[in-house]
Amino acid sequence: MNNSRENSPPIGDPMVDFESAFEDAPFKLSDYRLEDFVTLTLFWALILVVFAQFFSRYVLGSSIGWTEEIARYLLIGVGFFGSIMAARNGSHIMVEFFYHYMPGWQARLLEHLVNLISLSFYIAMAWIAYQLASRTNSLMVSVDLPKSIIYFTVCAAFTLMALRTVQRLYLKYLGRSL
Template structure:
């Protein structure tokens, strides 16, 4: 079990690097679009679409890492009014619900990919299955990270990273 936690932590480090690259490329594309529009008086037809798809991937990947670090938005007021032991079980239940939601999202995302695989994006003409693949990829990573959090809560640790 601990080896799974270590593997996921290594995967999350790679994901953080990927998120940084996605964000850097997205910023470069937006800067190129602004430069092209205001300096060259022409517009790049593909830039907004690429920036949108990069952003979608960054959000899904970032949500998975944030779940691992227990950094997603939540209502903490309940934890302050219940005993520590109940708070631990509440966190376990919440993460189990996240796992179920993520598994559902994986299947729904796969169905969506199947429905849009014959379509191409308007500007870049890439298969729409590429942007839609962010849904099951992100959901799978969220489920795996939620499993890691549950394992750590059962082991008695409650580290946030």
């Protein structure tokens, strides 16, 4: 028998795709943009705040009051700034099933339509978040900061998602990658 055939995974094995996701690519600093570093900073701030909350509650026996609210807002920031990264890379969640069974021209037309709808959504949500931020005058519960900071952050994230989507589509039109 052919020994190499027995050791190779069967065709269509889901583990092949799973393992290929963990292949190491060389690190290049030029692959990262400003929003990547902002997201990383917010993420580490979230880790530190949650650790402070855990430590104060379970080790010291007295919870720090502001940590829960700040952790919630940092998580919002991580989610929205992570979405900017996904918009830049074109990696937002989508259903690819239909694209495989369509003719090429239909798949391209649907892709353009989805990109246009996404761009419209980002612009509309940026406008709504701006309107909400402009009307919010209350302060956060545990910290004396205006709640509008959160809404302006969301507005900025949607604006940057729209700009990164336009940039990605423009570079794709030119035949280059981001």
